[in-house]
Amino acid sequence: MTDPRDPAPPRRLSILGATGSIGTSTLDLVQRHPERWTVVAVTANGNATALARTARAVGAELAVVADPAAYADLKAALAGSGIEAAAGPSAVIEAAARSTDIVVSAIVGAAGLAPSLAALAATRIVALANKETLVCAGNLFMREAARREVTVLPVDSEHNAIFQALETRNMAAVAEIILTASGGPFRTTPLERMAALRPEDALKHPNWSMGRKVTIDSATLMNKGLELIEAHHLFGVGLDRLGVLVHPQSVIHGLVRYSDGSLLAELGSPDMRTPIGYCLDWPVRRPTPVAPLDLAALGQLTFEKPDRLRFPCLALAEAALAEGRGQPCVLNAANEIAVENYLAGRIGYTDIAVTVEMTLDRAIATGAVADPGSLEEATRLDDLARRIAAEVVTTRIR
Ligand code: NAD
Numbered sequence: 303m304t305d306p307r308d309p310a311p312p313r314r315l316s317i318l319g320a321t322g323s324i325g326t327s328t329l330d331l332v333q334r335h336p337e338r339w340t341v342v343a344v345t346a347n348g349n350a351t352a353l354a355r356t357a358r359a360v361g362a363e364l365a366v367v368a369d370p371a372a373y374a375d376l377k378a379a380l381a382g383s384g385i386e387a388a389a390g391p392s393a394v395i396e397a398a399a400r401s402t403d404i405v406v407s408a409i410v411g412a413a414g415l416a417p418s419l420a421a422l423a424a425t426r427i428v429a430l431a432n433k434e435t436l437v438c439a440g441n442l443f444m445r446e447a448a449r450r451e452v453t454v455l456p457v458d459s460e461h462n463a464i465f466q467a468l469e470t471r472n473m474a475a476v477a478e479i480i481l482t483a484s485g486g487p488f489r490t491t492p493l494e495r496m497a498a499l500r501p502e503d504a505l506k507h508p509n510w511s512m513g514r515k516v517t518i519d520s521a522t523l524m525n526k527g528l529e530l531i532e533a534h535h536l537f538g539v540g541l542d543r544l545g546v547l548v549h550p551q552s553v554i555h556g557l558v559r560y561s562d563g564s565l566l567a568e569l570g571s572p573d574m575r576t577p578i579g580y581c582l583d584w585p586v587r588r589p590t591p592v593a594p595l596d597l598a599a600l601g602q603l604t605f606e607k608p609d610r611l612r613f614p615c616l617a618l619a620e621a622a623l624a625e626g627r628g629q630p631c632v633l634n635a636a637n638e639i640a641v642e643n644y645l646a647g648r649i650g651y652t653d654i655a656v657t658v659e660m661t662l663d664r665a666i667a668t669g670a671v672a673d674p675g676s677l678e679e680a681t682r683l684d685d686l687a688r689r690i691a692a693e694v695v696t697t698r699i700r
């Protein structure tokens with residue numbers, strides 16, 4: 303019997319950031335059931351070859367590269383396919399605003415904000431992987447989603463777990479929402495070695511395979527800080543009801559503690575196709591190719607408190623969330639600039655937190671750090687923070 307909650311296929315789907323880690327995991331699920339999906343738009347930054355291959359494989363209507371320099375390659379690679387090609391940031395925004403049932407927002411960084419906002423105008427569901435949208439302009443995004451009656455489903459594994467464990471009818475009884483963190487590759491590294499940690503060490507995540515930026519964020523625990531801000535906007539709770547628990551096995555993804563003493567959790571193999579599949583098929587559940595979790599083989603799960611001295615980025619993000627206004631937006635932009643420079647070998651690992659802290663101080667001193675009320679305000683604040691962070695970086699270059 304068909305489930306009355308299950309919308310009739312095929313459903314119209316767009317994937318923003320289709321060539322990335324989340325994008326390719328999404329496409330893996332979609333390609334297993336082509337009869338269920340009409341792929342409308344796929345977008346990427348500059349990899350025209352990979353995007354064209356993807357667009358052809360799923361028969362997309364439209365493929366867009368953000369980098370105008372990649373347009374000729376995209377056009378050539380799509381020749382004879384009947385798939386439309388376009389380029390430039392505004393073309394990505396237009397692609398996001400094509401009429402769909404669901405948009406997977408999986409661009410990395412604040413570059414995902416404008417397309418995520420644009421998607422709200424022409425879809426019913428946004429499956430949000432791009433946490434930077436909420437960090438940069440969470441009040442704006444959630445307000446627009448509510449106004450347009452768009453459902454925001456969290457792809458991020460912790461938030462997806464919490465979404466599953468959260469009884470929204472019992473929000474007053476929620477004592478704490480807990481995000482788990484693996485602790486990354488440097489959880490037990492001697493502190494005196496931290497300054498010399500190279501990008502290739504930081505890119506070795508113990509459990510998850512992800513894009514480069516989020517992998518570095520996981521090594522500094524900035525990722526968990528960004529996720530606290532993300533959780534605040536998704537679930538409407540303040541820092542007083544948000545917690546972080548280090549859990550090196552990454553089996554429990556998130557927990558909700560209720561006032562009656564119950565602690566509800568979601569467990570699973572560390573494979574993003576579970577939360578992505580959950581969002582794609584919501585409100586029903588369907589099989590995914592993810593290996594079932596064998597708890598007996600795992601034997602034990604362990605937990606620790608996060609070490610904020612070792613991971614100052616977590617404390618900086620918590621302070622930005624507590625202060626509010628535009629501080630999370632500045633924190634995010636500064637972190638993006640710092641991570642980019644760290645990956646390029648220009649600054650050291652410990653300079654990431656220093657850059658973020660100095661940028662926050664200098665940005666606050668300008669008096670321009672207000673909560674962004676529009677995309678234009680968010681873009682202006684993001685630009686300001688990037689300029690300041692770039693200056694700070696020049697003082698840290700080794
Ligand atoms: P990734 O680097 O693997 O892929 C990013 C995608 O965005 C690519 O398709 C790239 O072409 C596109 N892109 C990059 N810059 C762009 C720009 N300026 N304009 C337009 N498109 C651009 O990243 P990812 O790991 O897939 O992460 C995507 C988002 O999902 C991030 O916000 C990340 O924090 C979040 N997330 C990722 C994971 C994971 O397992 N990878 C887990 C949870 C959350």
Ligand code: MG
Pocket residue numbers: 458459460529
């Ligand atoms: Mg996560």
